[in-house]
Amino acid sequence: MQYISHYCSPIGGILLAADDIGLTGVWFEGQKYFALSLDKEHEEKELPLFEKAKQWLDIYFSGKEPDFTLPLHFTGTAFQNEVWEILCTVPYGHTMTYGEIAKQVAAEKGLPHMSAQAVGGAVGRNKISIIVPCHRVVGTNGSLTGYAGGIHKKVKLLQLEKADMGSFFVPKSGTAL
Known part of the structure; x- marks a missing residue:
């Protein structure tokens, strides 16, 4: 239930x-x-x-990093759950790229490479927003795409965490807006 x-x-x-x-x-x-x-x-x-x-x-x-964790129950595929576990390791106020996550997944699986697009699909289906910080994932070029809650919310969450926003941009068009 x-x-x-x-x-x-x-x-x-x-x-x-x-x-x-x-x-x-x-x-x-x-x-x-x-x-x-x-x-x-x-x-x-x-x-x-x-x-x-x-x-x-x-x-x-309130603009602070919570100092406790909550019990989570991931209900995705094995691949999605693996990606969501990695999201939980991205520190407050920092970001990681889809490509970096793909390299980490590939290394853990002993594969030569992993698709950053596949990782993006898993990140986009994260069911536990904010607490599993998918808003901290950005494109390799600094693009702030791919947030199911909306790009404006992704920007606000990163600003709230005082992430360095200097190299990030919101694309003018694209499918991941």
Whole structure:
């Protein structure tokens, strides 16, 4: 059984989802893939985990790095879960490129290379936004593409973390906007 709760962030409403293992979803309302993995039968209920998640988000949106972790339950494919685990290692206020993640996945699998586009597909389907920081992934050329919550939210999250935005840009067009 999955449970849901709502959180009002400074940059938009957020839907939280969890099961008995951990958080299964943190989506900005209206984002791409919104609540895609949410069970049709779910219940709105305030769980202790939601209380902790909201505390984490309050700290985060105050411009500070939360000093505790939350139990997560990844429900993607093995490849997606592997990519999402790597996302959890990207430090607050820093970024990583899709290519760097692809190299890390390839090394872990003993492969000569891995497609950065495949990594981008997994990053884009991250169900636990912000807490699993997919907003910290950028293009090799500094392009700020590929955030399901919207590019403007990605920019605000990176600015909130005081990431060095000097070499980043929002592309004028493209499929990943």
